[in-house]
Amino acid sequence: MPTGVVLRDVREQLFDAADRVLLREGPSALTSRAVTTEAGCAKGVLHRHFDDFDHFLAEFVLDRVDRMDAQAAALGRAAGTGTVTGNLATALTALFGSVAVAIVALVTFRDELRSRLRRTWPAGVPVLTEAVTMIASYLTAERNLGRLTANADIDTLAPTLIGAGHLLFADRTGTPPEADAVGKMVTAVIAGVLPEPLP
Template sequence: MPTGVHLRDVRKQLFDAAERVLLRDGPAALTSRAVTTEADVAKGVLHRHFADFDDFLAELVRDRIARLTDQGVLLRAGAGTRTVAENLVDALTELFDPVTVALSSLIFFRDELRIRLRHRGNGVPLLVEARQMLAAYLSAEREQGRIAADAEVDSLSLSLIGAAHLLFAGRQQGTLPEPGELAKMVHTITADVHQRRLL
């Protein structure tokens, strides 16, 4: 088997195992032994492919960030369809799935991991990229005249990410906000830019 294919297979196997541990047992339980046990591989396998456990975690986060790129393309392509609020609610629900919420907690509490990811810009890695994704989408909606021409998309996206993170992270692991709660938050944050568009 070609080495490149083998490496991708092992990485995916370990990343999938780490996500299962996060979902089942939470960030505190995520150790190299827990990951290799869950993946049903020898402990040395992880250390053959990653410099250390923080290197593994950094790559796990980067893999998640790469998924945001794909989500961002689809979200931006949806500008001008449905309502802005509906698009934002769906994007935030997909973004703050239980794995992302658990990973953001891990980033908050592991200094070494945060340091390794810091080159991506100021703020919490993963949430920074999520904010950029929403800002790009809101810019596209502003260009189409669906929100006010002077809408501060960076501030709006920061407010949306912060509020949504609190809604999703403040719950028992794996549970979602009440139906309508996220929509109400999105409408509240974006109400002003919709009203000014209509003036």
């Protein structure tokens, strides 16, 4: 591998390379050599920008969590439009159709990574806890608009949707679930808090 390759945004290119390796081969294949090979740069490039590979992975995970802000904003803007079920199904498909599922497996797979993340993220798996916050915020907005019943238990519904969504999408090697399957799951979870239609 040439050592003189100029990378405009080294971190972003390495993170994008990690995305591709994770999605294609899973967490066990994610090594510093795999990332730098995928990025087309020398292995030393990664170690010039990060203390070690677990430092790189921790920064990678937190960067991908930060990217969820755009998804959260889009879901927030959807409140009051379309259907609650459709909006949730779309958001969950976008979330779990991305690298999020692979990141959950990565955090579970690497003890040192979990330890490093605990320094700045005290509880839960970062991608999942951020996703719960995103869904809870949306559900709260819909409840405030009267599109969910006033007694809708957001603190239970949000993690239930994320957990059920994760289970649907967790098989990295299988075919992703059909839109109907995602919609059916969302409907089952929120059916009890949708207001009765007017006669």
